[in-house]
Amino acid sequence: MTPAQFEKQIEPRWEKLEQLLNEAEKSQPTANVDELPATFRQVCHDLSVAQHRMSPQRLTQRLNALAIRGYRVLERRSSGGWESFVRLLLVEFPQGVRAEAKLFWWCTALFYVPAVVMAAFTPSHPEWSMALLGPDGMAQIEGMYGEDTSPGEFMRDKFGSNFAMFCFYIWNNVSINFKTFAGGMLGGVGSLVVLLFNSLFLGAVAGYVHYSGNPATLYSFVAGHSAPELTGLVISAMAGMRLGLSVLRPGRLERRAALVLAGRKALPLLIGAATLTCIAAVIEGFWSAQNFAPTIKYAFGAINWLLLAAFLFFSGRGQTHAT
Secondary structure, three states, X not given: OOHHHHHHHHHHHHHHHHHHHHHHOOOOOOOOOOOHHHHHHHHHHHHHHHHHOOOOHHHHHHHHHHHHHHHHHHHHHHOOHHHHHHHHHHHHHHHHHHHOHHHHHHHHHHHHHHHHXXXXXXXXXXXXXXXXXXXXXXXXHHHHHOOOOOHHHHHHHHHOOHHHHHHHHHHHHHHHHHHHHHHHHOOOHHHHHHHHHHHHHHHHHHHHHHHHOOHHHHHHHHOXXXXXXXXXXXXXXXXXXXXXXXXXXXXXXXXXXXXXXXXXXXXXXXXXXHHHHHHHHXXXXXHHOOOOOHXXXXXXXXXXXXHHHHHHHHOOOOOOOOO
């Protein structure tokens, strides 16, 4: 095929890319530009073929200019500020959870089952929870969830204000999420250890409150923020496990390439989990600490669980999956 024949045969694709770029460069595109990435890749292939065949300079310069322009447009669109962040949270995050549904439910079971078992058995065997909580932990739990105590007043006395409580919860809970995720680098073992420890600790707290405190005080306090906080922790472990599995089972890829690919899939999960944890900190600092009636707190918590389940199940359906 001569350069003239090559240009005549492929030129409609180049013109299509120019039209897509012209549209994408507008502040508010009026036409659909979803075909831009695929067309850009095809034109880059055309450039490679033209260079390999040593086509005339006029032809390679035109293709090279198109490739540079396409790269700049795609880079601008993919790195794009609030719009990209909102898409990540509302589309890519729930899509990522659904794409790893088996891993999500496995991590969910690994978190909740040991917690329930620990909570069920420690009232009759309090030494189990005492071993995990230690003297300071038991004293704090008795101060927060005793017969005549208020968790909100206890925490305000400790930190001075609801805002200070909120800041503490942000730092503490998000750091746990990142530790859980980072543990995945050790073949997933670190994520499992952190998840299991937090599960047993949660069960120990509930069991010890049933043994020496007021369970209604505990459950009414945690009801409002439990959905985003606990789900964020599970999803952090899920993201870490995705990294760990890519190291253990890279398939046909090199381990480094498999880890990079898994990291791209795990990033929306980690950011989404951190966002859930931040939402939980807001609720915990400014709602859970208030002295509302328990029925109101339970209703608020149930609504949060339903909203979160609906979001993870429905949000992002019908949207193009991120690659």
